[in-house]
Amino acid sequence: MSERKYFGTDGIRGKVGETPITPDFVLKLGWAAGKVLAGQGSKKVIIGKDTRISGYMLESALEAGLAAAGLSAAFTGPMPTPAIAYLTRTFRAEAGVVISASHNPFDDNGIKFFTTEGTKLPDEVEAAIEAEMEKVITCVPSAELGRASRIVDAAGRYIEFCKGSFPSELSLNSLKIVVDCAHGATYHIAPNVLRELGADVITIGVSPDGMNINKECGATDLRLLQQRVLAEKADLGIALDGDGDRIMMVDHLGNTVDGDQILYIIARERLRQGNLRGGVVGTLMSNMGLELALKQLGIPFERAKVGDRYVLEKLKEQCWFVGAENSGHVILLDKTTTGDGIIAGLQVLAAVVGNKLSLHDLCSGMKLLPQVLVNVRFSAGSDPLQHPDVTAALHQAEQQLAGRGRVLLRKSGTEPLIRVMVEGANKDEVTALAQGIADIVERL
Numbered sequence: 479m480s481e482r483k484y485f486g487t488d489g490i491r492g493k494v495g496e497t498p499i500t501p502d503f504v505l506k507l508g509w510a511a512g513k514v515l516a517g518q519g520s521k522k523v524i525i526g527k528d529t530r531i532s533g534y535m536l537e538s539a540l541e542a543g544l545a546a547a548g549l550s551a552a553f554t555g556p557m558p559t560p561a562i563a564y565l566t567r568t569f570r571a572e573a574g575v576v577i578s579a580s581h582n583p584f585d586d587n588g589i590k591f592f593t594t595e596g597t598k599l600p601d602e603v604e605a606a607i608e609a610e611m612e613k614v615i616t617c618v619p620s621a622e623l624g625r626a627s628r629i630v631d632a633a634g635r636y637i638e639f640c641k642g643s644f645p646s647e648l649s650l651n652s653l654k655i656v657v658d659c660a661h662g663a664t665y666h667i668a669p670n671v672l673r674e675l676g677a678d679v680i681t682i683g684v685s686p687d688g689m690n691i692n693k694e695c696g697a698t699d700l701r702l703l704q705q706r707v708l709a710e711k712a713d714l715g716i717a718l719d720g721d722g723d724r725i726m727m728v729d730h731l732g733n734t735v736d737g738d739q740i741l742y743i744i745a746r747e748r749l750r751q752g753n754l755r756g757g758v759v760g761t762l763m764s765n766m767g768l769e770l771a772l773k774q775l776g777i778p779f780e781r782a783k784v785g786d787r788y789v790l791e792k793l794k795e796q797c798w799f800v801g802a803e804n805s806g807h808v809i810l811l812d813k814t815t816t817g818d819g820i821i822a823g824l825q826v827l828a829a830v831v832g833n834k835l836s837l838h839d840l841c842s843g844m845k846l847l848p849q850v851l852v853n854v855r856f857s858a859g860s861d862p863l864q865h866p867d868v869t870a871a872l873h874q875a876e877q878q879l880a881g882r883g884r885v886l887l888r889k890s891g892t893e894p895l896i897r898v899m900v901e902g903a904n905k906d907e908v909t910a911l912a913q914g915i916a917d918i919v920e921r922l
Contacts, residue, residue: 479558482604482605482608483608483784484498484608484611485604485607485608485921486891486892487587487784487785487787487788487892488580488586488588488590488785488786488787488891488892489590489591490507490588490589490590490891491579491580491586491587491588491589491710492586492587492588493585493586494532494586494587494599498530499536499586499587499588501535501536501538501539501912502539504540504543504589505514505539505540505543505615506541506543506611506615507540507541507589507611508539508540508541508542508544508546508547509543509544509546509547509609509610509615510543510547510557510570510592510607510608510611510613510625511544511547511573511575511576511607511610512541512544512547512549513610513878514544514545514549514571514603514606514607514610514617515549515573515591515603516547516548516549516572516602517572517594517675519546519747520570520571520572520789521549521572521624522549522550522551522552522569522571522572523544523549523550523551523552523571523572523573523574523575524552524554524562524564524565524566524569524571524573524574524575524629524661525537525540525541525551525552525553525554525556525562525574525575525576525577526553526554526555526556526557526558526559526561526562526574526575526577526632526663527555527556527557527576527577527578527660527663528576528577528579528662528663528691528720528721528918529556529580529662529663529665529686529688529691529720529855530577530579530584530587530688530689530720531689532584532585532587533556533577533578533587536577537551537553537577537588537740537863538586539737540575540577541553541590541624541626543615543716544579544624544775545597545623545624545625545626546615546616546617546618546623546624547624548616548618548622548624549624549833550624550625550626550627550670551624551625551626551630552569552571552624552626552627552628553625553627553628554628554632555628555632555763556627556635556656556662556663556665556666556686557632557636557661557663557667558636558664558667558718558721558722558723558818558819559576559578559580559590559663559721559722559723559812559816559817559821559856560722560723560816560817560818560819560820560821561565561632561663561722562574562575562576562592563592563596563597563641563814563816564596564635564636564660564814564815565629565632565635565636566592566593566594566596567594567595567596567686568635569629570594570643570754571594572594573591573594574592574593574596575589575590575591575592576586576589576590576592576721578590578663578720578721579720580719580721580723580724580892581660581692581696581697581698581719581720581721581724581764582692582720582893583691583692583693584688584689584690584691584693584894585597585693589864590603590674591866592816595815596815596816597815597816598787598790598816600824603837605695605810614704617728619809621749624836627906629836633666633667633670636667637670637671637674638720639822640671640805640818640820640824641665641671641674641689641738641814641916642674643814643821643824644716644824644827644828645828645832647703648828648831648832649675649676650672650675650676650677650827650831651667651676651677652676652831652866653677653678653713653714653831654677654680654710654711654712655678655679655680655712655714655715655716655827656679656680656681656703656706656707656710656712656714656715656716656728657669657672657674657680657681657682657715657716657717657718658681658683658695658696658697658700658702658703658706658715658716658717658718659681659682659684659696659722660683660691660695660696660697660698660717660718660719660720660735661683661684661685661686661687661690661691661692661693661695661696661720661807662686662690662691662692662718662719662720662721662722662724663720663721664718664722664820665683665684665685667722667820668716668718668722668819668820668823669681669684671820671824671912672707672716672854675824679711680706680710680712682695682702682703682896683695683696683702683705689906691720693718693719693832695717696717696718696719696720697717697718697719697724697725697806697819698807698813699714699716699728700726700728700731700734702736702766703715703716703717703728704732705732706727707728707729707730707732708731709734711730712730713729713730713830713836713837714727714728714729714830714836714837715727716728716823717727718819718820718823719806719819720841721770722818722819722820722909723786723807723816723817723818723819724737724805724806724807724817724819725737725740725806725808725819725820725822725823725836727739727740727823727826729836729837729838729841730836730838731838732839732840735837735841736759736763736804736805736806736846737802737803737805737808738764738767738768738802738804738844738846739823739841739844740773740802740806740808740826740844741758741760741764741768741800741801741802742768742771742772742843742844743826743829743840743841744776744800744808744822744825744826744829745772745777746775746802746843747828747829747832748827749775749777749798750779753800754777754800755797755812756775756778756796756797756798756799756802757772757777757778757779757780757796757798758772758778758779758780758800758801758802759779759780759781759782759784759789759792759793759796759798759800759801759802760779760780760781760782760789760801760802760803760804761781761782761784761788761789761803761804762781762782762783762784762888763784763803763804763805763851763886764781764802764803764804765812765847765849765885765901766847766884767844767845767846767847768804768844768846768902770810771843771844771845774843780792780796782801782853784803784888784891785803785852785891786803786807786816789801789803789807789809790809790811790816792882793809793811794811794894798811799811799812800910805817807820810822810825810918813825814882814892818894827838847883847902847903848901848902848903848904848905848908848909849899849900849901849908850899850900850901850905850908850909850912851897851899851912851914852897852898852899852912852913852915852916853890853895853896853897853900854892854895854896854898854916854919854920855894855895856919857894859920862919862922863887863888863889863895863896863919864922865914867918867922868887868915868918868919868922871918872885872887872915873913875900875911875914875915878911879900879907879911880908881884881899882902882903883902883903884899884900884901884902884910884913885899885915886898886899886918887915888918896919898912898916898919899912900912900915
């Protein structure tokens, strides 16, 4: 993606109260987006949010900007990101907007846009919005101002959509499932989907207070879920992140099942049923164990850059349906248009009940290689990856692994972090190499 002033790999994101996540900026963003996105259709934009306390402030500012540009806003209240993509399609809206910082802490927030087809905005549209941001706000005539309304049945619509992705001949009535909603946007969605499909559901992370989203729970912190699965003697656990576009799972023994393993289970099940179209897409962070396991099954595998938008681009380029990041973004293009944690989880559950195997057994055909990831915070404007000491350490680590593993250094697209990843057969070796490189980056 070309350089952007505000848009990153997943919309616009930052600390609340600091540019760009301020009321005045978001008001102008709403106006600029309205000017660019306004077509000849419904003149309506669907606006959803997660459970952060700042969502109230930002949705008001966004609605004011859109109204000034002549677009009406239809609010859903707290809803998962993929639900907004779905609702944007079904309402034939001009666009969808999600106010969320996904898996980040509550004092961050962000803005993501969807096209009328429920896909993320193309680069050229983001560039056009940024160009419009440089102009002075104008207001359409009073008779053309946008209005505000609320979609009262948004949750019910999306619950039925999710249930429709699960095979009609199967039921979850044999499973006890612990679901962790991270006190986020799925708190009133995921438990109902699972219960209505027959599961015995135990919930955690379903009491949002505006400030506890993702706090020591959800897809980024599985400890609470692991403890509860073991304590309840549950069949498995499902963890979603704050906006519901990401999933991690836990088997009945408390073992983590990450995005790579979820991708493997879904791909293998589709191959078994004869409905896998082409191959699957992972990322530069996908474990080598996934690549090797897919190769044994004869399933083609391609790596995209890190970021679900790049997984999506690669899928469309290959005309394939199934892709994922190891962090839990799973995209199933024959089911929906974007990463959806609930729908991905349902496909795994269908494999569990359809094969009468445990989640643990379904993972057994794939052996993950030790992979160590160290995050190092850096200050804006600096680029430690270009420093000679870092490039020398990278070269030395690659020589030491000599084809037995991989080293990847990259900047996060959503946070001011350098991500240092080392992968190989020996855990002690890759841990030492990753920490050694991270120490050099941190010192600089």
